[in-house]
Amino acid sequence: MRTSLLLIPLLPLAGALLNMLLGSRLPRRLSELVACGVIWASFGATVLAALQYSQPVIIEAAPWLAAFDLRAPFSFSLDPLSLSLCLMITFVCGLIHLYSVAYMADDPGHVRYFALLNLFVAAMLVLVLAESLPLLYLGWEGVGFCSYALIGFWYREEKNATAGRKAFIVTRIGDTAFAIAIIWLFSLTGSVSISQLNQAGATLPLATVTALGLLLLIGATGKSAQLPLSVWLPDAMAGPTPVSAQIHAATMVTAGVYLLMRLFPLIGRSGTVLAAIAIVGGITAFHAATCALAQRDLKRILAYSTISQIGYMMLGVGAGAITAASFHLLVHAFFKALLFLGAGCVITALHHEQDIFRMGGLRRSLPATFWPFLAGSVCLAGIPLTGGFFSKDSILAAVWQHGGPLYLSLYGLGLLTALLTSLYTFRMIYLVFCGSGPTPHRLSPLMERSLLPLALLGLCGGLLNLPEYLGHGLLARFLAPLVVEPHALSSATELALQGVAALLSLLGLGLAHQRYGGARRAQRLQEAAQPARGLQAFCLHGWYLDWLYERLFVRPYHWLSRTLWQQVDEGWIDGNLDRFANLLGRLGQRLGSWGTGRLSHYLLSLAAGAALLIAWLAWGTP
Amino acid sequence: MNAAQLLFYLLATVTVLATLFAITEKHPVHAIVYLVTSFFALAAIFFLLAAPLIAIFEVIIYAGAVMVLFMFVIMMLDLGRPEQVSRPGLLHWLPAITLSATILAALATLLEVRTGSSATLHQIGVKTFCVTLFRGYGLAIEIISLQLLFAVVGALYLGRRRRS
Amino acid sequence: MIVPLEQVLLLAGLLFGLGLICVLVWRSNVIMLLIGIEIMLNAAMLVFVAASNHWGAADGQVFALMIIAMTSAEVSLALALVVYLHRRRNTVAVDEFRELHD
DSSP states (O other), rough: OOHHHHHHHHHHHHHHHHHHHTTSSSSSHHHHHHHHHHHHHHHHHHHHHHHHHHEEEEEEEEEEETTTEEEEEEEEEEEEHHHHHHHHHHHHHHHHHHHHHHHHTTTHHHHHHHHHHHHHHHHHHHHBBBHHHHHHHHHHHHHHHHHHHTTTTTTHHHHHHHHHHHHHHHHHHHHHHHHHHHHHHHHHSSOOHHHHHHHHHGGGGHHHHHHHHHHHHHHHHHHHTTSTTHHHHHHHGGOOHHHHIIIIISSSHHHHHHHHHHHHHHHOOOOOHHHHHHHHHHHHHHHHHHHHHHHOOOHHHHHHHHHHHHHHHHHHHHOOOOOHHHHHHHHHHHHHHHHHHHHHHHHTHHHHHOOOGGGOOHHOOOHHHHHHHHHHHHHHHHOSSSHHOOOOOOHHHHHHHHHHHHHHHHHHHHHHHHHHHHHHHHHHHHHHSSOOOOOOOOHHHHHHHHHHHHHHHHHGGGGGGGGGGGOOHHHHHHHTTTTOOOOOOOHHHHHHHHHHHHHHHHHHHHHHHHHHHHHHHHHHHHHHHHHOOOHHHHHHTTHHHHHIIIIIIIIHHHHHHHHIIIIIIIIIIHHHHHHHHHHHHHHHHHHTTTTTOHHHHHHHHHHHHHHHHHHHIIOOOO | OOOHHHHHHHHHHHHHHHHHHHHOOSSHHHHHHHHHHHHHHHHHHHHHHHHHHHHHHIIIIIIIIIIIHHHHHHHOOOOOOOOGGGOOOHHHHHHHHHHHHHHHHHHHHHOOOOOOOOOOOOOOHHHHHHHHHHOHHHHHHHHHHHHHHHHHHHHHHHOOOOOO | OSSSSHHHHHHHHHHHHHHHHHHHHHOHHHHHHHHHHHHHHHHHHHHHHHHHHTOOOOOHHHHHHHHHHHHOOOOOOOHHHHHHHHHHHHHHOOOOOOOOOO
């Protein structure tokens, strides 16, 4: 158990190190093999650990930070939540690595790419398995760095590097709040171990718990791209598509939600925090759904969709339904990674064309991509009986059950967002795959085949946690020792809620067909040729958040730094030093001109000096 | 006040006046003569101060040899008609007088008035002088003689005429 | 002593001041410069003799003799220099010789 647990994060780390140090000397196939191999080996170790699992276990691998009162060793904990997440992460990332081999087949920088990808998986696993908060923070920062490096992978183009920088800086804001929370927790309780903190949470006053919870929420919004820190994720699509699939769909962006779930016993006591989490999640879900409806870039639609779905997960956490949130997390990882990989296939096949209004007819020309993509889309839209349907519905049911005016209005918002989700998903399908369009290139079979397992998992993911009337959910039972679940709903209420959700998703499908299907598609293509105006422009530019932040923060900061540079540093400090040096120079020159070479001047100076000295002796000293 | 004191004040006045005329003379030969007068008076003061040997040396060596040497050089140099040479103007006198006055004033401030004076000594004769000189300052004598040697050699070198 | 030591010292100071004036004023004639130096040295000699008289020891007088000897040496060299320089430039103004300046 100990070995397999430790191997889980160490194998990808070893792969990263190997590629970093020796990758350029190994043949290409070998380094790719190593990179993929370690991930699948880590998956094997996870399966092994799962088979051996009987109860939550904490393993301390090695000492790390130990000074004064602070004890933060390399300790890993395996409990149902982390185990399920590890299984998902290693499996999905393994598939994405295989996909990357084909996707990046023409790229010369494969060593850097695979090293970073492996390092990312290692950091994510450390984050998930960490038992002490500093170790979690280490993984947190590790994924942040790898995200930055991978978004800006093709850094020779400036916009890619800028996108990477933007991601890093925006998430940094969240990281700072998280770090403050860690330090505050340490000063309050003297411990940074998650298990101890969760237990000590009962002893802290409620106001402190609320403040801590809000700080952790800010940290989570940064990493998970929720409002107000969601602006980095759409731009992060500048990275390679497998990177978007891995980091910005399946793993890194869920880290924020995972953090809140991990520390739920600590912060869950405060109703204010839960309400804040729910509000953030709900509003973000709605915001992102409206933006996704207006986007033209295929990957940006999927990015906004990710933001929206994570909003759902936050909403679930805010309603106290950890099982529902983690259910949605797992299933979302499957179908979102699938959608991104499918988008990668489409983009590569159409020679890096990303505008959906220039695509079309791929249903017949790329069938092996179309069907899995469709499977992912129906999961996303929440069509009945898919995995996405059950997971999204369980969150909405939990919100409904929580009751109270706030949560009921959030429930309504969630329903509206579900409708919009279905709408934009099928808009995407109709525009990309239906009608007629340019002929695509041939795709590598590896790329298309890796889509299949994810499609199956997405569709059948509902089996993970079937609702009450169909049998007790597997996931609920698995996570039961960890979380305190709200009471189960009666079967009738549950069926009714599911019926409403199903209706809305089908309504969305109908509306999309109405607007984008068949003959109307050509009309829409013509309309798309004109620039966006009004509400469409508002949604296209993400509710003008970037513009707002630019005006509010970026420009004053630039002005301040330019002023400090030119006025203070160069003008005042350097200027004063220059003036002082000039003064000394001129002074030296004037003094130097005293030596005229004339004896009479020297005699006069001698006599004057003597007079001065004697006068001082006579009258100067006391 | 007895005769010796009166004599001292008289000689002091002569010394100062003679020096004053010496420095304000524009004709160098006149200035030398005034200076010799000043040295004579100074030698008499030395005599009053119980230093007869030094007084004699002052007259013989200083006034007799050094000043005469000055005279020789002035006459040899043919400095032109001294009456036409411009005397230094007030601009030159003022800083000099100021500095001198400062030093003098400071000196005067620094001098403490001691009560009483020691008893009048008999003259320090040749024997006492020589005993002190040769017993205590033998090394100084050697060094001074070396210095005189340097001076002779230097003067000879500087003064030789080149074959042109 | 026939007069208090302070008065002799005052006289010596006066002579020294006069010698200093002579040195500082006469920059057009190096001979007068040397004369000023002579006066100052004499003033110093007076101080030594007065001190010797005050303490009753012959050491001051010995040093006065040293001064005389040193002055002789210095004057001979200085005048040899003056003659030499006069031969070269035909002037005795001290300010004319400025070659050592940068």
